[in-house]
Amino acid sequence: MTRFLISAGALACAAAVAAGAFGAHGLQGRLSPRGLELWETAAKYLVYGGVGTVLAGLAALDGPGRALPWAGALLLAGAAVFSGTVFALALGGPRWLGAVTPLGGTLMIAGFVLLAWGAWRL
Numbered sequence: 001m002t003r004f005l006i007s008a009g010a011l012a013c014a015a016a017v018a019a020g021a022f023g024a025h026g027l028q029g030r031l032s033p034r035g036l037e038l039w040e041t042a043a044k045y046l047v048y049g050g051v052g053t054v055l056a057g058l059a060a061l062d063g064p065g066r067a068l069p070w071a072g073a074l075l076l077a078g079a080a081v082f083s084g085t086v087f088a089l090a091l092g093g094p095r096w097l098g099a100v101t102p103l104g105g106t107l108m109i110a111g112f113v114l115l116a117w118g119a120w121r122l
Contacts, residue, residue: 001057001060001069001072002057002058002060002061002069003057004057005053005054005056005057005060005069005072005073005076006053006054006057006058008053008072008076009049009050009051009052009053009054009055009056009057009072009075009076010050010054011050012046012047012049012050012053012076012079012080013046013047013050013051013054015046015050016043016044016046016047016050016083017043017047019039019042019043019046019087020040020043020044023036023039023040023043023090027039031090031091035090035091035092036090038086038087038089038090039086039087039090041086042082042083042084042086042087042090043083045079045082045083045086045105045108046079046083048079048108049075049076049078049079049080049082049083049108049111050076050079052071052072052075052079052108052111052112052115053072053075053076053079053111055115056068056069056071056072056075056111056115056118057069057072059115059118059119059122060072060118062122063118063121063122065118065121067114067115067117067118067121068114068115068118068119070114070118071111071112071114071115071118072111072115073111074107074108074110074111074114075107075108075111075112075115076111077104077107078104078105078106078107078108078109078110078111079104079108080104081100081101081103081104081107082101082103082104082105082107082108083104084104085097085098085100085101085104086101089101
């Protein structure tokens, strides 16, 4: 599980960098300023979730228990939900996705809290 978390987190970071570059260069002039702002926010939060997932995976290498792998899973899922819905909204997706976005943020918050707790117990 730890290798998966480290790899998945690193891939999320790579996707975030690619999305950020695409937003800055490929979407300039195609999206409204608000759409570009949403795109940038989604890319940033994908990095946050990716880095947190990598950290959870690395920390899980040092200690037993389930808290750290669960933290990584929550962070990865939260980043996917949050960033995915915000990317879709930036591209003109249905407005109801805005009601799903906070679920992703809540998952990320829970993941970071669980990461802190699990790291404290190492």
